[in-house]
Amino acid sequence: MSVKTPEKHQFGSDTSKLLQLMIHSLYSNKEIFLRELVSNASDAADKLRFKALSAPELYESDGDLRVRLSFDSDAGTLTVSDNGIGMSRDDVIANLGTIAKSGTEEFLKQLNEDQSKDSNLIGQFGVGFYSAFIVADKVTVCTRAAGLAADEAVQWESTGEGEYTLEPISKAERGTEITLHLKDDEKEFLNDWRLREVIGKYSDHIGIPVEMWTQEKDEEGNETGEGKWEQVNKAQALWTRAKSDISADEYKEFYKHVSHDFAEPLTWSHNRVEGKNDYTSLLYIPSKAPWDLYNREHKHGLKLYVQRVFIMDDASQFMPSYLRFVRGLIDSNDLPLNVSREILQDNKITQSLRGACTKRVLSMLEKLAKNDAEKYQTFWREFGLVMKEGPAEDFSNKEKIAGLLRFASTHEDSAEQTVSLADYVSRMKEEQDKIYYITADSYNAAKHSPHLEQFKAKGIEVILMYDRIDEWLMSYLTEFDGKSFQAITKADLDLSQFDDEEAKAEREETEKAFASVIERVKSHLGERVKDVRTTFKLSGTPAVVVTDQFEMGTQMAKLLEAAGQQAPDVKYIFELNPEHDLVKRMADESDEQKFGTWVEMLLGQAMLAEKGSMDDPSDFLASVNQLLTKV
Structure with missing residues (x-):
């Protein structure tokens, strides 16, 4: 090969940092470097085979694709070569001059966070070639792209210390030859048996032959000076x-x-x-x-x-x-x-x-x-969040996907998502015909929501959804196993089938007696809410806000806002618990101004519980302070 003047190039700062981490920090399972190099060689052969379908001349005079391994014990070098697609000068700069173009920063972050992951990260970020620096203190790559002239080949060389050199060379055969100058303590790979072991372990399935140079021996076991390339893998596509x-x-x-x-x-x-x-x-x-x-x-x-x-x-x-x-x-x-x-x-x-x-x-x-x-x-x-995209994308398999989903629920005192919809259905009460769920910003927000109070009292399980995608998921997942889903934050929630006749009669009387208070609250709030109603689903909470069945929910509005989209204003229905002491205190207030202060305080509480924030917290705090000064 004729060599001309080399050009020096600098790696990017992230690339240099990554190389140092790989060279000095990745110690376990060093032999994986050989798997990566042989795998890359196999990919190069695959790409040539594909391109040659429309341009058979790319095979040149050699159509038998293979990978070859050889070593020189005296020079301390191990060489992996292939006759695949090869690389042009631009390919070399793009592929060997930049590491994991889109993933370097994330790779460094994960490696710094937990170096016990070491080599498990290499393949995930497209940096497999650079695993060669785990065992080599210098790597030389000679390559020529199929279809280019012999003198259009290029040599890339680096010690992994922040720069690499490029030289134009002449190379008779297409393909790539990688020579590793092994470190003094890595000479175990200058051994025929050791290399065969690694190839047998990792590369038996490669669809092209992996060959090693074998010295012929005489009857006494002495090397004759002659040799041949011997296939050491099965070379049959698995x-x-x-x-x-x-x-x-x-x-x-x-x-x-x-x-x-x-x-x-x-x-x-x-x-x-x-x-x-x-x-x-x-x-x-x-x-x-x-x-x-x-x-x-x-x-x-x-x-x-x-x-x-x-x-x-x-x-x-x-x-x-x-x-x-x-x-x-x-x-x-x-x-x-x-x-x-x-x-x-x-x-x-x-x-x-x-x-x-x-x-x-x-x-x-x-x-x-x-x-x-x-x-x-x-x-x-690892993959639950992307599986939740399924019902929206794949209508024909919606039921199967739904069966694979997992959630937290009130049945388990844990944020771990282990409950399947089939589990939930198997535990439904005899008179229950709906799957009840709530969406919230976090597990704790869902677990402690006031909307759960009547469900806890009646022993009804509720699915707790706290992933951001859940509200969007439930707009596509309407039923499972013939049971429809019911958000417990909606105004159409009806649990009357779980009540006896006596309880129903008592509640009707209470609702009639409380009707005048409801009208006073409506008069005070006007258009600020969609409606004001009596509710019996609460025990320890004085009031909540809910939305109509077809009104956009709070979590969906938050999802749109987080995505940078304009969310429509949500008009809430204000529900009051007539049996709560604070609501009774409000109902007994004859002074309309003081009555209004109670309403503002209770509405503010309900909005804070529902949204986790409020449009004008100063009004709410003023109402609370006024009431506290009178206590």
């Missing part, structure tokens, strides 16, 4: 093998390859389907959420293969957005080899495969919830 021939460990390792996640998956499903659509799917549920889970615009989806030829990463058309955490692949025999994202968008085969994969994932989750509640709770803690 998903094409029979399920009975694949061990759980092999499935787990393939997950780490396909997802670049170092944690093991919670569960997986491998299926071969023949009939109307002919395809194979291998789908995984991760155990840990990626850092960008809540970025709905970030690329997600399955790897797409057509007739075992890699077509694209992140084919989102096969998985709805609320299942964007699912990893894996789909290999179709029915799609054309030159399929594009645009063709996929409206393709009937795509829509059919999307429906089948969605049902498969939901079935996996149902099985997990049924057979391993602890694992399912792990899943829910």
Whole structure:
């Protein structure tokens, strides 16, 4: 190779900091660097195979794709090379000059917060190549993109100390050659047996041969000076093998390859389907959420293969957005080899495969919830919020999704979301025909809401919802198992079926006697409230505010405001508890000015309990102060 003048380039400040952390802080499981480099080489081969569908000349004279490992004990170097797609000078700067372009800051934050996570974070942020610096004090990359001339190759080199060099070189073969100058205490990887062990452990499933140079020996066991490249992996795409021939460990390792996640998956499903659509799917549920889970615009989806030829990463058309955490692949025999994202968008085969994969994932989750509640709770803690997007996005599977949701409730004295809707229905009272729930800003706000008082008194379970998305969720989730949902903060709430006739008669008499007080309150408040009513659902609270059934609720208004949208003014109904001492004190007040002060104080209390804030707290405080001075 002819070498010309090198150019020096600086890494960005975050990149330098990240390299130092990786070099000096990530100690566990060092051998993962080799898995990452071999996995990247395999991806390069996949990309060449795909591009060559429309440009077969990219294969040049060598169409047999492979990865090769060799080492030089005297020089202390380990080399990983491939004859895949390779990189141009611009590709090298983009891919090797910048680490985890969109995720560096988040990576640093998580690594600083808990360094025990160390190597588990590497793959999640697209920094797998840089794991080479865990074992090497210098890394040299020689690469030429397929289709470029031999003298358009480039050499990248760095010691991981804040800068790298670029040199134009000549390289006869397309592809990439990575040479690691190993640290003195990492020479264990200059060993034929050790490398074979790592390849067998992590890269057996790679769909192209991984080869190592083997020295030939004579009958006495002495090296003859001759050698050959020997394949050391099975080189058969894992998903094409029979399920009975694949061990759980092999499935787990393939997950780490396909997802670049170092944690093991919670569960997986491998299926071969023949009939109307002919395809194979291998789908995984991760155990840990990626850092960008809540970025709905970030690329997600399955790897797409057509007739075992890699077509694209992140084919989102096969998985709805609320299942964007699912990893894996789909290999179709029915799609054309030159399929594009645009063709996929409206393709009937795509829509059919999307429906089948969605049902498969939901079935996996149902099985997990049924057979391993602890694992399912792990899943829910990581992905529960995005699952709550499901009923709005996937009407056809709404009932299945609803069955997978988990909430807190008054049945459990815990903020942990462990209660399923099926659990709730199984505990419903005989005369109960609705699923009762409340939405609030926090678990404690929901748990101590005055709206719960009559439910506690009657022993009726209420689902406590405190995630910001819950109010939006309930606008799409209207029933489950034939039971409709009822927000306990709505004016149409009716629990009369739980009362005996004597109690109903007593309440009717009280309501008639209290009618004149209600009119006085209406007269004082005028248009500030939608209505004033008597309520018997409270015990320790004098008053609450509620909304009509079809009026926007408080939590939805807050959700819109948080999203920067203008929320309409909510007109509340003011409900008074005629049996509370403060309300009786107000009712007995003949002076209209003092009566009005009582009304303002009680309304302010109710608004504060409902909204957590008020438009004009000074009026409320003035009312409270006036009443306190008279006590």
